[in-house]
Amino acid sequence: MESTVSAAGLVVRRFSHRDLPQIRQALIDVHADAYGDAMDDEFNQRFPWFVDHWGGHPEFACVIAYDGDEPVAFAYGAPANPDREWWREHLEPAPEKDRTFSFSELAVRTTWRKTGTAERVSRALLADRDEDLVVLLVDREHPRVQALYESWGFRKVGDRRPFPDSPVYAVMLAGLPLAA
Numbered sequence: 656m657e658s659t660v661s662a663a664g665l666v667v668r669r670f671s672h673r674d675l676p677q678i679r680q681a682l683i684d685v686h687a688d689a690y691g692d693a694m695d696d697e698f699n700q701r702f703p704w705f706v707d708h709w710g711g712h713p714e715f716a717c718v719i720a721y722d723g724d725e726p727v728a729f730a731y732g733a734p735a736n737p738d739r740e741w742w743r744e745h746l747e748p749a750p751e752k753d754r755t756f757s758f759s760e761l762a763v764r765t766t767w768r769k770t771g772t773a774e775r776v777s778r779a780l781l782a783d784r785d786e787d788l789v790v791l792l793v794d795r796e797h798p799r800v801q802a803l804y805e806s807w808g809f810r811k812v813g814d815r816r817p818f819p820d821s822p823v824y825a826v827m828l829a830g831l832p833l834a835a
């Protein structure tokens with residue numbers, strides 16, 4: 656089926672820690688739509704806790720794409736704690752330049768899939784970062800999503816299960832700025 660929506664018409668807005676009360680529900684709504692059936696999973700139901708955790712970081716950075724007033728996609732993260740980066744235990748020696756941005760979450764409403772929106776919000780989030788590296792976690796059971804990140808220049812450096820009830824994730828790393 657032809658896509659009837661286009662990423663070109665979306666407006667991308669940037670938000671920070673102090674905007675959290677204003678954007679919190681939009682993030683929860685887009686996440687619930689994007690994860691669809693997977694919302695039966697108790698780990699996914701804890702998303703509001705994660706929003707508050709990440710949004711509580713003083714350097715929280717978030718990008719939301721809007722179709723008019725409707726939020727359709729978001730990407731967010733925050734600088735990693737030095738020496739506790741998700742890649743740290745997997746790379747020996749560590750990269751010389753190691754200041755890292757943790758790209759925590761990306762979600763696109765189902766009706767906006769395959770429109771370039773995921774790449775648009777991700778690149779918008781990462782475009783003005785001054786860290787050397789960006790790291791993210793992707794469920795190992797979602798190889799197509801992993802392939803998407805690889806197409807943007809990420810490579811897998813290891814596996815990680817951050818919580819006992821979370822999936823096992825592939826740890827994916829890229830240099831900043833991302834290659835075009």
Ligand SMILES: CC(C)(COP(=O)(O)OP(=O)(O)OC[C@H]1O[C@@H](n2cnc3c(N)ncnc32)[C@H](O)[C@@H]1OP(=O)(O)O)[C@@H](O)C(=O)NCCC(=O)NCCS
Pocket residue numbers: 689690760761762763764767768769770771772773774792793794796797798799800803
């Ligand atoms: C990941 C995402 C942002 C990518 O959006 P997109 O660029 O429009 O690309 P698609 O939705 O076509 O996804 C790319 C591929 O990953 C697959 N995929 C996407 N989300 C998936 C999920 N949660 N589980 C399993 N596979 C998934 C798609 O089926 C697609 O496979 P295909 O290339 O064989 O058709 C979007 O699919 C999404 O919001 N997914 C749910 C949330 C999620 O998984 N976020 C990533 C966390 S690391």
